[in-house]
Amino acid sequence: MDTQVTAKFKIVKPASEVFEAIVDPEKIGNFWFSSSSERWEQGKSITLRYDEYNAEGKIHVVEVEENKKIVFSWGPEDQETIVTILFVELDQTSTRIEVTESGFNEDDPEIVNTMLGQKEGWVFALTCLKAYLENGITTLRGSLIH
Numbered sequence: 001m002d003t004q005v006t007a008k009f010k011i012v013k014p015a016s017e018v019f020e021a022i023v024d025p026e027k028i029g030n031f032w033f034s035s036s037s038e039r040w041e042q043g044k045s046i047t048l049r050y051d052e053y054n055a056e057g058k059i060h061v062v063e064v065e066e067n068k069k070i071v072f073s074w075g076p077e078d079q080e081t082i083v084t085i086l087f088v089e090l091d092q093t094s095t096r097i098e099v100t101e102s103g104f105n106e107d108d109p110e111i112v113n114t115m116l117g118q119k120e121g122w123v124f125a126l127t128c129l130k131a132y133l134e135n136g137i138t139t140l141r142g143s144l145i146h
Contacts, residue, residue, distance in 0.1 A: 004102035005115050007122035011097055013133045015067045015089040018097055021133055022070065022085065031132035031141050032125050040070060059083075079105060081118075097126060 011018050021027045023040040034051040038044065042064045049056040062082070063071040070085040081103040088096040099122045104111055131137035 001106045001111075003104040003106050003111065003115070004100055005119040005122065006098065006100045007119060007126055008096060008098045009126040009130055010090065010094060011130050011133055012094045014092060015087040015095040017133060018095045018129070019067045019070075019087050021129060023064070029141075030138040031128040034141075040064065040072075046072075097129070099126065 021031065025036040025038055028036045028048075033048040035049045037047040037049075040046055040061050042061055044061050046059050046061060047056055048059060057074060059072040059074040061070070061072045063069065067089075068087055071082065073080045073082050075081050081101050084100045084102075086096075086098040086100075088098065090096055101118050101122065104115055104118075108114060128137075128140040131140050
């Protein structure tokens with residue numbers, strides 16, 4: 001069984017701007033998490049906070065290739081998944097961002113729901129990123145109601 005999910009979006013901004021929106025703790029709060037404890041760099045553990053849900057989690061940054069790639073792991077220790085974010089510059093003004101999350105436990109009886117939930121989450125995060133970078137919209141991030 002293929003236990004990975006992928007979401008792809010075209011964003012009309014250069015790869016450097018798309019990359020910075022994610023790794024810069026001053027920018028990430030405009031579209032994804034409420035806050036990031038520090039700049040995302042290879043080897044660092046970053047605390048991400050969702051104020052709306054009074055929740056936080058840690059990611060472990062495995063690899064960073066500036067303006068091209070970010071790889072991190074997250075989730076409970078025994079259920080960690082790997083997220084790979086690719087930034088493909090289509091031309092000087094647009095980028096395809098591709099997020100793949102892999103490593104879901106195929107023995108989990110809820111795997112389909114888990115994978116669908118993660119796919120939905122990535123589509124929403126990328127929608128918020130696109131709205132922020134292309135139109136300056138910063139209010140979508142906290143709009144999901146659980």
